[in-house]
Amino acid sequence: MATAIADPVRRRILTMLRDEPLAAGEIAQRFAISRPAISRHLRLLRESGLVRDDLIGRRRIYRLDPGPLAELVDWLAQLVTADRWERHLDALETEVYRTRRERRSGGPAEHRREHTA
Incomplete structure (x- = not known):
């Protein structure tokens, strides 16, 4: 095909x-x-x-006859879904690193200013 x-x-x-x-x-x-x-x-x-x-x-x-295309459509859908999940996981990883960095530095800049003022 x-x-x-x-x-x-x-x-x-x-x-x-x-x-x-x-x-x-x-x-x-x-x-x-x-x-x-x-x-x-x-x-x-x-x-x-x-x-x-x-x-x-x-x-x-x-x-x-779209029947034989069903297997191809399923395979393509897996690629698209996998790519979408990969982007979501990358975004989650970025957020986790940002949160860890903020915790080590005492929180985001806005929070530090509130506590020292």
């Missing part, structure tokens, strides 16, 4: 199919590359399980 979504043309096709099912010819019309090239992209997307196709008369209609 990684190979299938690595190409910007295939990602654009997936985005188009997210909005609506399209015939191969309709997809090809939206690109400046040849129809055979679009057919190869569609075949790779179909073989990877990211799109389904239905033959209606002489037209092949493609639809997005």
Whole structure:
């Protein structure tokens, strides 16, 4: 699947199919590359399980199949969540060090002025 979504043309096709099912010819019309090239992209997307196709008369209609993307979405969510937690933990660590430093120096500057005044 990684190979299938690595190409910007295939990602654009997936985005188009997210909005609506399209015939191969309709997809090809939206690109400046040849129809055979679009057919190869569609075949790779179909073989990877990211799109389904239905033959209606002489037209092949493609639809997005988001199922195989679920694993990728879960993995990406873990990265984002891990990054967010890492930032929170970094902020907590900074606060702990600041609090320790203030305790060693007798408290924040505002508190020291109040006690000496």
